[in-house]
Amino acid sequence: DAGVIQSPRHEVTEMGQEVTLRCKPISGHNSLFWYRQTMMRGLELLIYFNNNVPIDDSGMPEDRFSAKMPNASFSTLKIQPSEPRDSAVYFCASSHTGPTNQPQHFGDGTRLSIL
Amino acid sequence: SQQGEEDPQALSIQEGENATMNCSYKTSINNLQWYRQNSGRGLVHLILIRSNEREKHSGRLRVTLDTSKKSSSLLITASRAADTASYFCATDDDKIIFGKGTRLHILP
Numbered sequence: 001d002a003g004v005i006q007s008p009r010h011e012v013t014e015m016g017q018e019v020t021l022r023c024k025p026i027s028g029h030n031s032l033f034w035y036r037q038t039m040m041r042g043l044e045l046l047i048y049f050n051n052n053v054p055i056d057d058s059g060m061p062e063d064r065f066s067a068k069m070p071n072a073s074f075s076t077l078k079i080q081p082s083e084p085r086d087s088a089v090y091f092c093a094s095s096h097t098g099p100t101n102q103p104q105h106f107g108d109g110t111r112l113s114i115l
Numbered sequence: 116s117q118q119g120e121e122d123p124q125a126l127s128i129q130e131g132e133n134a135t136m137n138c139s140y141k142t143s144i145n146n147l148q149w150y151r152q153n154s155g156r157g158l159v160h161l162i163l164i165r166s167n168e169r170e171k172h173s174g175r176l177r178v179t180l181d182t183s184k185k186s187s188s189l190l191i192t193a194s195r196a197a198d199t200a201s202y203f204c205a206t207d208d209d210k211i212i213f214g215k216g217t218r219l220h221i222l223p
Contacts, residue, residue: 106159
């Protein structure tokens with residue numbers, strides 16, 4: 001049974017470039033979450049979707065960040081233009097139902113480095 | 116914010132010993148979850164305890180919850196090298212919020 005799949009696993013790019021991170025949730029899960037993890041701030045929830053609809057994007061740091069979920073099996077997180085302070089590990093997670101009470105299943109993350 | 120705070124930040128113990136990690140939080144919760152993260156990997160769910168439960172077991176894991184003290188503990192018994200990881204509590208009211216974790220190192 002496939003888990004949450006993220007791509008790429010690593011991304012190194014220069015500041016100002018557009019970055020697109022991809023996520024395939026577990027089939028049958030109807031909630032999807034994007035997180036950012038850094039040593040300083042820990043694991044931060046950026047946005048979550050329920051049934052492909054963005055429910056809470058209050059964690060998205062600024063307008064340079066955008067996320068989409070065009071269908072139940074695919075989501076993207078885009079940063080444009082990227083900045084060095086965006087360097088972090090970005091995780092996607094999925095779960096059944098809404099954000100409460102259900103265990104979340106995480107992908108192995110995308111390690112992003114902005115030079 | 117009702118972010119959970121784990122204590123200690125780091126813990127090193129000998130293989131075979133028990134490891135105890137604590138989590139404190141600030142407001143009321145629906146449930147509390149514990150996750151493990153191995154180096155370079157995503158978080159893995161370990162156990163969920165509901166606000167009306169006081170203790171829960173899963174294999175070598177024992178979780179307690181004291182809602183009057185707004186705290187939870189995770190006990191790993193008979194630790195193994197493979198238990199070396201970071202452990203996070205996640206509090207859950209209207210949305211799930213993770214703490215910064217306890218880094219556990221099991222010494223051979």
